[in-house]
Amino acid sequence: MRFEAPTSPEDAASLLAATDNARVLAGGTDLLVRLRAGQVEPEMIVDIKRIAGIDAITSEDGGWRIGAGVSCAAMGEHDALGADYPGVVEGAELIGSTQVQGRCTMIGNLCNAGPAADSVPAMVAAGAIAHVVGPKGTREAPVFEIPVSPGKTSLAKGEFIASVYLPPRGARGGDAYLRFIPRTEMDIAAVGCAVNLSLADDGTVEKASVVLGAVGPKVIEAAEAAAALIGTTCDDTALAACAEAATAAATPIDDKRGTVEFRKDVTGVLARRAARIAYTRAKGETS
Amino acid sequence: MSRIHVTTTINGDETEYLCEPQDTLLDVLRDELDLTGSKEGCASGDCGACSVMLDGRLVCSCLVLGAEAEGRAVETIEGMASGEELHPLQQAFIDKAALQCGICTPGILVAAKDLLERNPDPTEEEVRYWLAGNLCRCTGYDKIIRAVLDTAADMRGAA
Amino acid sequence: MAKDEFQSRQFKVVGTRVPRPDGVDKVTGRARYGADITAPGMLTGLCLRSPHAHARIRSIDTSAAEAMKGVKAVVTRADFDVTPESSGNRDVLDNVMAGDKALYDGHTVAAVAATSRSVARAALKAIKVDYEVLPHVTDVDEAMKPDAPVLHEGRQQESVPEGYSQNVLARSQYGHGDVDKGFEEADIVIERHFTTAATHQGYIEPHACLATMGGDGKADLWCCTQGHYHVRDTCAELLGMDTGQLKVTSSEIGGGFGGKTTVFLEPVALMLSRKSGKPVKMTMSREEVLRASGPTASTSVSIKIGARKDGRITAGWGDFRYQNGAFEAMNGALGAMCGFAPYDLENVRTTGWEVVTNRPKAAAYRAPGAPMAAFAVESVVDELAGELGMDPIDFRLMNAADEGTKAAYGPTYPAIGLKSVLEAAKDHPHWNTPLEGENRGRGFAVGFWFNFGGNTSVSLMINGDGTVSLSEGNPDIGGSRASMSMMAAEELGIPYEHVRCVIADTASLGQNDITDGSRVTFAVGLATIKAARHAIDIMKARAARIWGIDEEAVEWVDGAAQPAGPNAGKFEPMTLKEIAALASKTGGPIAGHFEVNAEGAGVSFGAHIADTEVDPETGAVKVLRYTVFQDAGKAVHPDYVEGQMQGGAVQGIGWALNEEYIYGEDGILQNPGYLDYRIPVASDLPMIDTKILEIPNPGHPYGVRGVGETGIVPPLATLANAVSRAAGVRMTSLPMSPPKLLAAIKAAKG
Structure with missing residues (x-):
């Protein structure tokens, strides 16, 4: 070598x-x-x-x-x-x-x-x-x-x-990434979820991207989960729809880090939580 | 197999060694230079027992190739005390019983020293997360965290 | 030895928090652990390991490896030309080098020694093993079924009834009274089934050794071990050597917790050294440690307990099925003995089962067998207390064993500390501070461990300048050099700093049993005190000789000999230092020694309280607060007693929440690394508060009880009780990893 x-x-x-x-x-x-x-x-x-x-x-x-x-x-x-x-x-x-x-x-x-x-x-x-x-x-x-x-x-x-x-962040943009691991550190993600948002002047979501990790052979762009946020203020109804779509988009496997059912469930949870954080950040509020 | 000649600085001293391309810095420290204070607990960066400083960054020496250290500065546990005078963290670990078997201790001390140099007043949570990559199986971490927090307070008081 | 050994006294050194003598070495990197030892001309040894869970070895062709440049020796089972006398050493040999079958993923089938690691690795690849893959079994309940793949033929003991696989090697039963009658008298009976996954001790230092054997048959071995005498005795038999020709020196040891009471690499390294004529160093990788050292048993346990409405338990019944890996062990019996040990029961019956499977042989792990038993029993006890509307501590106090109780495993207890531990927990601020907030729950459990004494030899030399050199034969795994020095200083009446304790090699002291059973502070401490008393007797005799009075007329007070009373004569006291300076003129060197097979270790009880919070959407568990109560008899060095309690608790937390051996359908271990074998990291935990109780052990001069193991017994149940309360669903399977907990929460919601 x-x-x-x-x-x-x-x-x-x-x-x-x-x-x-x-x-x-x-x-x-x-x-x-x-x-x-x-x-x-x-x-x-x-x-x-x-x-x-x-x-x-x-x-x-x-x-x-x-x-x-x-x-x-x-x-x-x-x-x-x-x-x-x-x-x-x-x-x-x-x-x-x-x-x-x-x-x-x-x-x-x-x-x-x-x-x-x-x-x-x-x-x-x-x-x-x-x-x-x-x-x-x-x-x-x-x-x-x-x-x-x-x-x-x-x-x-x-x-x-x-x-x-x-690319340029632009005004009224924000993103967030959450993952789930069994411990607090040192693990490989069982599920990962990133959300990137840009808001219109009225505070509603103009552009959205929801991307999932660890629930497929490569990262998954969950377009329907993103679409569920467009035009909303990430209220509970929108977040629930986003979570449901994210869960549906996940195609995980059973392995030593989690089951299919667990990963699909947690995908929705993380999408909801990450979207809320990204929205808060996009509005310029601290999170 | 041809070996690579490396010139580097270890604990302030210019040092030369030969290594194979796949040898890690940890292999070199332990097997070529007899600096066995850095320990191999996993060889995968999961336990932190081989922690050293590389150009001012805390790293696992098992995740650095020996050849990469050319022209760099490496600091190991062996360089932490000044002659007979222990670093305050080293003294605190003895005084506060922050070690049992002691195998993780060198790595934790190197990591904790770097933390206190970056952040002289860490919270308990900051210490715990900073040291999350240093596994200790004996202590349950309690006395380690206390020793680091107490040392930080002492060093702030002395400064 | 008298059981009423304990005498109350005022301590000067014992009970203080002095700096440990090996502290500077260990904070500067100077201390030499197993892999830190080198020898000139040393070779690197590596093992070839089975990739199959169960396979017949048809043949091994080592010729290509032997022909490689830099390869100095290749070893297979054919090189071990011995038939060990005991079944124990037969199993050790079969484990360190497979015979006709590989019995688990990672089982050693051959080994090489070469001039470098890269050459040795290449040589391993050149060894050709012809395997006939066999059906395998890794689950305990599956392995017990009559049609399960069988590991060993003809090893089943007569205690096993008909209808079980030959994998069931033994059954043991304990108890007294009539459990059927007891259950009839009960107002409420709860029966549950529990499982626990196998876990690993997780010591950070992998197994390592350096062996050198000359052509004269004499050999030296350095290794990290909990018992170098045991290593010597085992290796000598496996190598066909006279025991006296093998000297074993223990290095510093980077954690053991029972996992280094074993022999794995050492006989192989010796054989490689014998064949190559050169020193051979072997070090396990982390993967090898996890695949092929000695994890715990995984278990399947059924518990049934009945109680009256007034809170009195009327009967306890338990069936403890333990999977011990590929060879015989007695974890099931230990579980069956320990589960109900904290309780005063009229009717109790337990059965322990020892089952072999295609996994590495289970080794001791801190109170081996007991934590899983306590998990099962204490979970049902907790549920019963809840059903009866009683406080969990009050319910246990009402049924707690005490002095004079006939223990569930047979003997009658002398003075024990269980009720004191329970009362201390009940009075503690943690128990009395309400736990507020959603998804939170508090758990409580108790635990028991026997403790052990065993063969012990100590030597103590009085040096000419009045200092003391103390030799003990048990590796210092967590501060024992400090506690031995403290007990010697206490007894001799000299400053702690005047004593230096070393760990002697196997040629320098009489037999010392393995560092296990929490025996060292008790048994080695006892021998140290007795060795000091022996030296004191000699020093008193020397003073008597100098003064020209009878030996009986001299007493030892505060580190000096003095006339025992006004009638003995009028002489100024002579200090230890003064007597030592005159030693060569009064009869020669002064040294005390003591050898004993110590009894009277004194059982230990602990109780733990945990507060947890569960994320009901992900199944994640956070430990918010944790407190440990434990009876130490007498805490020689309180810091290190607390450390044992904290360390045991956290290992138990890991066992309860995330640690597990995960085997695939193929019988291959899926997670042989710290990445996926998830031991707790610093950010997972709160501070671990401790409360040491001191109920003197009648069998030790200072009242010492072992403290090392009990701390891991309660936490599995403590966490299960806490998490079950927080999640609103009873958790009966460990670990309570997020996928399992979330599934249970969903199932409970319907």
Whole structure:
């Protein structure tokens, strides 16, 4: 096995393209576990953290660009990012312990393509765009299209995601992410749910996105759950309809982390609770 | 297999070592440098017994490759005391019986020191969440949390 | 030994909160645990483990692995050319290296030693095992059925009646009176069925050892263990060695809780060292710990209790079916003995069943067998109190065992602390503060554990400068060096700081039983006190010789010899230091020692109160407040007694709420890691308040009772009672994980 730490995105892409079985190392909080367990045996590990600027959070055209080397802890410490996208940040900050937070990255979480990835639903709900670098140049792709199935992404050989772009927040917008775990920390989500809302001048919901995690082979955009919120003030009736639609949209499995029935029930509960928080935030009230 | 030459700083001292590409920083600390104060409880980032500081960030050394430490600064439990003088947290853990078997203690001390440097006046809840990635199976955490809170108060009083 | 050993006294050192002698080592990273030991030229040893729950091993081809560069030894069962005398060691051998069958997922079938971990890993992949996969069973009730897949033929004891699978190895029965008559006299009878999942001790330090064996057959072994004498005796037999040729040194131990009363890697490492001629170090990964060390039994328990309207229990009946993993153990019997131990019953009958399944052999876990029994009994007791409209503590006080009670498991109790514990709980602010708020519930339960004494040897040397070197033979798992030093200092009348206690290797002291049964502070403490008294007798004799008076005319007061009265002569007292300085002129070195198979351990009772809040929409449980009451006899170091109570309580909380071994249909463990084997983390918990009761144990000079285990007995039931009240539905299956609790809440609502 080889270890390489290129300093430019182009060098990283050509290293990745030249090797049949190469792995990108960002935070390493997933890759190193798999390496030790013998689940992966790559010929090469490409550490992308020495690429200039890859650890930056930058304001861009009113939105935010988050580099692939940005630790989730660094996202949590960025006040302006947290003010615009509290839901995205709380998703990122729920991954692992304090120690894991110091290393793990949102883009690594995305590229693992784990169905229960905590940071992905809120990114998708926000309409985030991945900036993909590959041997043939760069391309932009919606974050929703990156994971395909458990452990599999749509990235081609040699491609990696250098950054993710969160579009401008705009006025009267708010998001939230909630997950359910058996303990208070250190678990993989049994259910995750992100809600992203924009309000009209009259305080009713104009645009909504409800995205579910851990209840399907990849994140699920629960369009009917979102539609249930449009035009409402997220009153109890709207929230109940949203919850019911979210439960209906969930397609979970029975496993060691929960049953189908449990996950479907809790999906609705979290959708209702997350929508309420997102609405409060969109109105500019504290939550 | 070719080994990688790494130059880094550990507890303030420039250090060189050779490691295999898949060796973790924890492997290097324990097996190459004989710094066995960092413990391997899980090798998956779930127990925190291998906690160290890497360029000022609290991390699990089992989730860092040895090769990644090139040019970085690593701080381990072995660097926490100044000569014979224990860090106030170390003294408090002894005085307040905040350890039983002691295997999780180095990781908890490294993590707690980082907390108090970032937040000299944490609430009980903040201490509990900060240390959620440091498993202790002996104490039920009670005396650990008290020792950290008491030390924080003492250090604020002394400052 | 006299049972009325205890004598009331004013303590100077015992009962204080002194710093532990190993504290600095453990806060600086200097302390050496199992995996921290190295030797020049050391090899890395790894085990190949069965991927099947149950399989016949047709053949093992190690030739490719042996031919690999850097591979220095490969070991299979064929290398262990011994037939152990006892069934216990036969099982240990079958467990550490599978014979003709692999009996559980993770069972060791071969091992290698190589120059690096990466080479050793590659070598494991090169070993070819031809398995014939067999039907398996992991559930206790399934394993008892006559048509269940059988693990071992012909091992069923005569105590087992007809109609059960050969997996049922033994049945044991306890009790007295006539339960049928008792149930007839009852105004109310409640019968319930309970299950608990297997849990793991969860010690943070994986098993590790370093073995080195020379061509002369002499061997040294360093390992993290709760009993290095036990490791020595077992390994010597399995390696076909004379016991005296194997020296075992215990490292610092990173938690055990019963799980390190075992032997797993050590004989394998010794065999690899014998074959390679080099030191071999072996360390389990966390996955190996969970798959292949010694978790608890999972259980299926039926309980029936009857009571009169006035609150008096008329009969108790229990059937305790315990799955012990792939080999014989006695957890079911222990459960059957402990369940009703807190109660004074005229009519009681219990049966314990020992069942083997395709899981790793159950090891001790802090009061082995008792927490599951208490969960079942205390749940029914709680329900009865509710049905009778009685306060849960008053109901238990009315039926509590006391001095002179014939215990449900046979003996008659001497002075015990149960009623004091119950009264302390009843008077405590926690019990007397109403629990307000929706979806909240308070639970209460009691628990019992026997405690143990056992073989113990201690040596105590009086050094020339008046300091004391104390050697004990039990690993210090949670502060025992401190408590032994305290008892030595107390008895000798010298400052605590003048004593240094070390853990001796197996060549340096007489036999010491495993650190189990909460025996160390009791038995090693007793031996330490007696060894100190032995040294005092010698020092009194030396003073008598210096003064030219009879030995009987000298007494020992406050760390000095002095004439016993005005008639003995007029001499200034001689301190320990002064006598020590003259030792070589008065007869040579001064040392005391004591060897005993200690009895009179003194049973211990505890009671717990928990406040919980349930999220009725998700089944999540939050523990709001928790208080532990326990009889310690005499708390030698109160901090560490509290620590045992707190640690036991939290392990029990984990067992009650989220910890469980999850096996798939394929018999493979689904959650062999801390990610999904969910032990409590700091943010899951409140502070754990403690109240130490001190009802002296008549069998110990200072009144000490063991405290290590009792703390895990009540919390399963305490949490079940609290959560059942908060959720409005009786929970009879552990863990009460959110999916299970939410399903129960939904079912109760209809």
